[in-house]
Amino acid sequence: MKIAKAGFVSPDHNFRYGFVAVAISVFVFAYSTRFGQVAVLAYYALWLPLVLVDYRHSLGNYAKFYWIIAFGLLAVLSVFWSAAPGVTARAGVQYMSHIVCALIAARTMNVRTMTLGMLAGICLVVLYSLAFGGYHYDPIDGGYSFVGAFASKNLLGFFSSLGIYFAFACLFILRERGVWRLLGLACIGLSGYALIASQSATSIIATAGTLGLMIGLSVIFLFAPRTRKALLLAGLLLGLGLAFVGLNFGGVDLLLGAFGKDATLTGRTYLWAEGLEAARQSPIFGVGYQAYWVQGFSEAERLWEEFYIGSRSGFHFHNTYIEVLVELGFVGLALLTLIVVRVPVGHLMRILDDRDDRASHIMFGIAAMLLLRSFFEVDVIHPYAIGSFMLYYAAGLLATSQSTRRLVSRQHYQANHA
Template sequence: MTRTARPADSHQGSIARPTYLEARPHRLVYFDGIWVAFVMTAMLFEQLLRSGTALVLVAAVPVYFIVRPDRLPKAGLAVGVLGLLPAFALLSAFWSAVPQTTLYYGTEYLITVLIGIVIGVAVNANQALIGLFFAFSAHAIASMLIGGYALVGRVGSSEVELAFIGIMASKNQAADASGLGMLIASAVAAFGIAQRRYFLGLCALVVLGIDIWMVVRADSTGALLAAVFAAFAMIAMQAGRVLTMQARTLLFVTITTTLTLAFALRTFWFDAVMGSILESAGKDATLTGRTFIWDQASRMIDANPAFGLGYNAFWNVGNPDAELIWKFAGIAEKRGFNFHNTAIEILVHLGYVGFTLFAAVAGALAMLLAIRVTRRPEAFGTFAVAYLFFMGIRTPVESYGFNPFSYATALIFAILSYALRSEHRRQAAKPR
């Protein structure tokens, strides 16, 4: 008498369970967003974590590619292009006034750039945006609950004012982080509404309100205006999704031409507009002492025009020029300071050769990013262009993309590398 095989015993009737390796991607579906939130939170909370931030960031890139080894090839092109900038910073150790310091901070700068590249080209774009939102939401809530105020003096005057600094080292850092938080919250609110994730959109609006309050309390008119203008630009790009490709291209060409002409003719309007803004905001014409700092920087640029002093070779205890600026600005800790101008910061440390390299790479990728977003106005892409707009307004009075272990540096390299992100292509279904 023959026995009939049970369905479970036959190959046709059995249902194969996925192996551990096959099921692994599903278990880690939210890993990208968690990773972005983790590294950005570590940078935002650097004042509280201190050396803990360095430990997190040094381990961040290896951990990501251990978990996502298939994403490693995607970073190749971006590392080859954007890696030129930290490579030149490290190379400056050969002529640096303090080679050991240049190598130390140049290595930190390289790690920060790599983190940005991972966010821009390897991480899922929507998860990257949500991860940024959680990090900046944690910063906003912590700043509101445990953040503090500081007495800020007007340089060259006995007047002082109470300004909100949150959990940052200065009111400028607090205003910049909160302004960026406004932009991220606006992007997530629009994303949540578009995706019908209304609770996420509501949370983003709440955080947006907190960030606006913090920027106002930090007494930074520039950060508030830059964030508002950038948010309007992002909303316009999101609204442009309903337009045809030809209409978006025409809009892009019009905006680009207008901005180019405005920049070329800035000598005719910039001083008048800036003076009006400063007067209405009750600010002094020296931009709180920045003009004195820029005069000192100009002298150092003239002394080392080609290659500069070397990466991070100026802000060192014992350097008489740095000591003079710290004393003038009342910086007791002698750390976390800069020239409050991105171009001047690069010129002092890396000279005209370094500045040309930075400007060429950043300018080319910014244009490529704008073209990409014009073709495909996705959520992260429109936010990226809006942040470029935010930085473009702020770079004359703040230093961006040059500081190691900085959330701003990592995010700048993330959005620039996003321009090199490979397009998602649908693969043909394989036969069973």
């Protein structure tokens, strides 16, 4: 029996395969540390074979994606100056291959497939956590919180945030009906419960901020295209003004107090200071990708002990930019910032010009959530993580669409001047 290639690599014909592939990938991102190499190999088996099915469509010309893969390439190359070359070599290859899988997904899966697959995967993740998870005592917070089957309440909170957002996208952007609407409602219920139980302030604030931003964007769409940009600028200035007031007149303290946190973000500000001090040792290229939090290294051991991290792993500076500054220096910081900022701005510009661009509408929300979280969490610089997968998927979708539009414009010009 001959199976058509379109059933695997064509975004308009591969919904069944894509739905399953995305759902399984989400489960792997959540629990790869629990299930080990088998889960990671399953993830690779879902995406890399698509290159063999149709390598032209799956890969495309990666030279056009230079701004997307530059940070991953630097992570791989940092093995040459890494303080722990063995760790960097392994992690760098894993991260770069993870980027490739996300870009393959961007070229072969449309946003509807991605959204519904994410909903199914996140429902599985939350159900697994509810069935087999438990509570964890945080010696810094001084209280118990539900962590599910994760090692951290912030990870459970992040997946719950994504579940709520994709359910919002399913119901109000894609406007799905029937069974998919029921799936969206189920995901809101499960993710909402898990988010509250996790008591992750970062995730709750990021979820509320992202949904508020998307609702505000919907209001802007009621106006003409020229007016939209003026309103967006006014909204941006208002947001900066509120942030200034919050930082200087106690607004942040009140917000954190509502979640039982203090102004130090439960030790984060101390970690940030330690990270900035560490970055001064190798400011240009850093100590190497994932070469700081290594067992046996004195500074890492000291911070693990101070923050009661008995496993001596899975810890970071709770700030994406400081983490990158330590590992890959100012060069890495510039390359990552290029992606983190360009993706939401690029999708925003597209939807301001075309309000019916649902793909960019959904991807803008995801990129905005990742940007909000980047100041307090590290979601996008690790392999086999849902945050990095979604960032590079959104970037690949933006770059692919740009390339397609340039090709159409070139063909139109040639046709008119033949």
